[in-house]
Amino acid sequence: MDFAISEEHRMMVDSVRQFREKELMPLEKEFLLKCNLDTEVRHGLERKGREAGFWALEVPAQYGGLDVGQLAMCLINEELFKHPAMFEFGGSPEPALYLCNDEQKQRFFYPIINGDKHSCYAFTEPDAGSDFARIRTTAVRDGDRWIINGTKTFISYVEGADFVILFTTSNSKAGARGITCFLVEKGTPGFSIVRQIPTMGDNWDPHELLFTDCAVPDANRLGEIDGGFAVADYQLTHGRLKIGAFQLGIAQRSIDMAVEWAKQRTTWGKPIASRQAIQWMLADSEVELEAARLLVYRAGWMADAKQKIRNEAFIAKLYATEMAQRVTDRCLQIFGGLGYTRELPIQSFFRQVRVWRIGHGTAEIHRWMIARNMLGQSSRD
Numbered sequence: 001m002d003f004a005i006s007e008e009h010r011m012m013v014d015s016v017r018q019f020r021e022k023e024l025m026p027l028e029k030e031f032l033l034k035c036n037l038d039t040e041v042r043h044g045l046e047r048k049g050r051e052a053g054f055w056a057l058e059v060p061a062q063y064g065g066l067d068v069g070q071l072a073m074c075l076i077n078e079e080l081f082k083h084p085a086m087f088e089f090g091g092s093p094e095p096a097l098y099l100c101n102d103e104q105k106q107r108f109f110y111p112i113i114n115g116d117k118h119s120c121y122a123f124t125e126p127d128a129g130s131d132f133a134r135i136r137t138t139a140v141r142d143g144d145r146w147i148i149n150g151t152k153t154f155i156s157y158v159e160g161a162d163f164v165i166l167f168t169t170s171n172s173k174a175g176a177r178g179i180t181c182f183l184v185e186k187g188t189p190g191f192s193i194v195r196q197i198p199t200m201g202d203n204w205d206p207h208e209l210l211f212t213d214c215a216v217p218d219a220n221r222l223g224e225i226d227g228g229f230a231v232a233d234y235q236l237t238h239g240r241l242k243i244g245a246f247q248l249g250i251a252q253r254s255i256d257m258a259v260e261w262a263k264q265r266t267t268w269g270k271p272i273a274s275r276q277a278i279q280w281m282l283a284d285s286e287v288e289l290e291a292a293r294l295l296v297y298r299a300g301w302m303a304d305a306k307q308k309i310r311n312e313a314f315i316a317k318l319y320a321t322e323m324a325q326r327v328t329d330r331c332l333q334i335f336g337g338l339g340y341t342r343e344l345p346i347q348s349f350f351r352q353v354r355v356w357r358i359g360h361g362t363a364e365i366h367r368w369m370i371a372r373n374m375l376g377q378s379s380r381d
């Protein structure tokens with residue numbers, strides 16, 4: 001294993017840093033008080049990113065994207081996530097949408113690359129989160145359409161989305177092997193948004209969705225009938241790598257701020273930076289951040305080398321999300337009472353990182369999957 005951060009990578013990260021400083025940092029104070037970035041503001045930032053050349057970054061050149069690669073995307077997202085608004089550049093379709101057929105690409109895939117549409121994805125149900133095989137939103141074939149009934153919960157980014165990547169059961173007896181995926185447009189009769197779910201996060205108040213006799217044409221089926229698990233797995237693996245990279249930026253900014261504060265803040269006539277208790281918190285944070293960075297970059301590099309990263313993405317996301325929790329906790333502690341206030345981003349980071357030990361597969365399920373790989377067990381064991 002031999003990977004390096006090239007000069008080109010460094011220059012790219014430097015331009016992302018300039019974008020963050022110019023466009024995102026002025027929004028920080030208001031964001032911390034409001035605990036939210038409106039969809040309109042988020043889409044406006046996407047447009048500004050596009051003007052600055054940050055658009056369709058990870059999209060292969062054959063579809064008109066910049067094709068910067070997954071390692072570069074890790075570096076870019078690390079830089080962006082030093083801001084608590086947790087903003088990502090636009091124009092990149094969700095991984096599952098690469099499985100669109102030619103006709104679907106025109107309706108769903110290219111409009112995202114063109115900036116005309118946004119999407120979100122819906123697996124989770126009130127009775128099925130980690131245990132994906134328990135999905136009970138049914139899709140029943142009726143000629144050249146499917147009738148969908150069921151409830152989805154915790155669905156992020158619905159407000160700004162034009163369509164949902166929806167996972168249903170087309171054969172409930174087959175469990176995970178009976179899942180079929182559809183692209184369901186907002187406004188389709190029978191598809192409604194029931195309520196927003198308030199959370200402890202700043203950016204996220206996900207939604208509950210209801211599908212009642214919702215008729216969706218077979219032309220909107222993504223992938224094979226009963227083949228939805230592979231679509232979900234593909235979507236989640238790449239999402240996990242991204243989430244790993246987010247943690248690096250969050251931890252780096254928290255550590256940078258804590259170091260500066262520790263040098264300034266004086267107690268009993270000395271800066272707190274001179275106290276071993278503080279130094280150990282900083283040192284442990286630095287070591288863990290560097291370890292996470294290597295895991296995330298390695299997985300990004302392997303993806304660029306066209307190697308499978310399912311297990312590496314589990315490992316990177318598991319370690320990085322738990323690292324970010326510990327690091328933001330220590331950094332908040334170093335700031336004392338100030339760390340707890342909404343005048344600093346530390347408390348926002350501390351609260352927000354919590355979701356990533358749950359979303360895209362919980363830490364417990366990640367450990368299970370990693371152990372299963374070690375033990376050579378299959379998904380049926």
Ligand SMILES: Cc1cc2nc3c(=O)[nH]c(=O)nc-3n(C[C@H](O)[C@H](O)[C@H](O)COP(=O)(O)OP(=O)(O)OC[C@H]3O[C@@H](n4cnc5c(N)ncnc54)[C@H](O)[C@@H]3O)c2cc1C
Pocket residue numbers: 120121122123124128129130131153154155156157199201204206355358359360361362363364365368
């Ligand atoms: C803010 C937010 C945004 C989200 N956005 C989306 C979204 O956009 N789309 C979407 O589809 N979903 C989304 N989710 C849902 C998320 O993916 C699920 O919450 C997650 O998969 C866990 O499922 P669950 O909540 O049903 O927990 P459960 O599966 O009920 O698990 C509960 C606890 O039991 C543990 N557990 C379960 N099974 C085992 C086992 N076999 N061994 C050991 N421990 C186990 C879990 O690790 C967890 O600690 C979001 C959630 C949140 C909080």
